[in-house]
Amino acid sequence: MDSGFRLGKLFGIQIKIDWSWLLIFILITWNLAILFGQFHPVWGPGLRWGTALIASILFFASVLAHEFAHSLMAQAQGVKVRSITLFLFGGVSNIQRHPPSPKAEFLITIVGPVTSLVLGLLLTLLAGAGFGAAAVTGRSPTEMFGQLSPLSTLLIWLGSINILLALFNMIPGFPLDGGRVLRSILWAIIDDLRRATRWASWVGQAVAWIFIAMGIAMIFGFQVPFFGTGLVGGIWLAFIGWFLNSASVQSYRQIVVHDILEGVPVKQLMRPKPPIVPPDCVISDLVNTHIMRTDDHAFPVMQDNQLVGMITLEDVRKVSRDEWETVTVGQVMTPMDELTVVGVNEDAADTLMKLTRRDVRQLPVMENGRLAGLLRRRDIVKWLQLQSEAV
Numbered sequence: 001m002d003s004g005f006r007l008g009k010l011f012g013i014q015i016k017i018d019w020s021w022l023l024i025f026i027l028i029t030w031n032l033a034i035l036f037g038q039f040h041p042v043w044g045p046g047l048r049w050g051t052a053l054i055a056s057i058l059f060f061a062s063v064l065a066h067e068f069a070h071s072l073m074a075q076a077q078g079v080k081v082r083s084i085t086l087f088l089f090g091g092v093s094n095i096q097r098h099p100p101s102p103k104a105e106f107l108i109t110i111v112g113p114v115t116s117l118v119l120g121l122l123l124t125l126l127a128g129a130g131f132g133a134a135a136v137t138g139r140s141p142t143e144m145f146g147q148l149s150p151l152s153t154l155l156i157w158l159g160s161i162n163i164l165l166a167l168f169n170m171i172p173g174f175p176l177d178g179g180r181v182l183r184s185i186l187w188a189i190i191d192d193l194r195r196a197t198r199w200a201s202w203v204g205q206a207v208a209w210i211f212i213a214m215g216i217a218m219i220f221g222f223q224v225p226f227f228g229t230g231l232v233g234g235i236w237l238a239f240i241g242w243f244l245n246s247a248s249v250q251s252y253r254q255i256v257v258h259d260i261l262e263g264v265p266v267k268q269l270m271r272p273k274p275p276i277v278p279p280d281c282v283i284s285d286l287v288n289t290h291i292m293r294t295d296d297h298a299f300p301v302m303q304d305n306q307l308v309g310m311i312t313l314e315d316v317r318k319v320s321r322d323e324w325e326t327v328t329v330g331q332v333m334t335p336m337d338e339l340t341v342v343g344v345n346e347d348a349a350d351t352l353m354k355l356t357r358r359d360v361r362q363l364p365v366m367e368n369g370r371l372a373g374l375l376r377r378r379d380i381v382k383w384l385q386l387q388s389e390a391v
């Protein structure tokens with residue numbers, strides 16, 4: 001998940017940049033250089049590429065401003081913000097947990113698009129000054145654009161992209177800002193976060209399918225109001241619809257899982273007294289007496305009543321068959337200092353995140369420095385299946 005680099009801190013919030021953002025950055029700069037070249041044939045390559053590069057950097061700053069608006073409002077509402085990550089589809093504020101109230105959720109969300117809209121209108125207004133001068137001498141719109149200075153060209157593009165950013169984010173599809181605003185309103189009315197999320201997610205999926213349908217219609221040559229027609233535009237619209245749909249389904253699932261597990265202590269889900277092995281046990285013994293006789297895949301390794309490591313089926317697979325009689329568990333186990341452990345009273349929702357982040361199937365559970373049990377992914381899944389039937 002953590003692929004990218006850290007840019008620095010602003011207002012105590014870490015700014016991270018995902019590598020996928022660089023791809024978008026290059027694409028935008030390249031496209032703009034071509035676009036500017038079409039409107040301004042007299043511009044040399046240096047001016048064209050220079051203006052495109054500055055425009056890309058300012059676009060980056062615009063997305064950052066949008067995300068900072070969310071994050072600063074979150075902090076003002078008493079919600080912790082860890083970081084802001086910029087990636088392929090824009091920005092994500094890593095805001096901790098659920099907002100405390102519908103009002104907080106509404107405020108935290110709405111400031112993002114409002115910031116983009118205000119920025120967009122201001123920049124367009126500024127560009128309008130330069131545009132007015134060009135309008136006197138220009139005849140067709142293309143000619144008018146052609147006479148704009150590099151600064152006005154940049155402002156006009158940046159202004160419209162910010163307005164577009166505000167409009168796109170206000171599409172009422174959860175998890176976009178528009179979907180979150182809708183959810184906060186529903187939440188305020190029906191006073192049930194999970195149901196409000198489900199309804200917002202349905203609206204998101206409906207909007208997504210409308211996009212897909214319009215995209216397909218455009219591909220077949222139909223004229224769609226506001227979007228026009230054409231193969232490329234149609235594919236784009238259908239793609240955005242598909243992306244919205246999967247994001248909507250996925251984020252709803254995550255929220256349901258988080259809601260079910262939040263506040264449930266690990267103690268309730270873990271397997272107490274799991275089978276254990278000593279570190280001097282040879283691999284063949286482990287296989288014959290433990291792995292083959294049970295359906296367990298992971299064993300805490302204990303010495304003098306202390307947890308010293310974990311051994312799993314994957315560790316055993318790394319040992320070649322003819323070494324099974326000589327190699328011991330202690331030689332191939334994951335040692336204690338490389339293990340992630342959880343406490344009996346830790347929250348199951350946080351623990352699931354740890355399991356996912358470490359990409360492991362189980363975590364040893366500790367109580368007062370001693371092994372209390374083993375929390376396996378499948379225990380969590382079983383709990384989710386039991387609970388979600390009641391939803």
Ligand SMILES: [Zn+2]
Nearest residue numbers: 112113169177
């Ligand atoms: Zn936003």
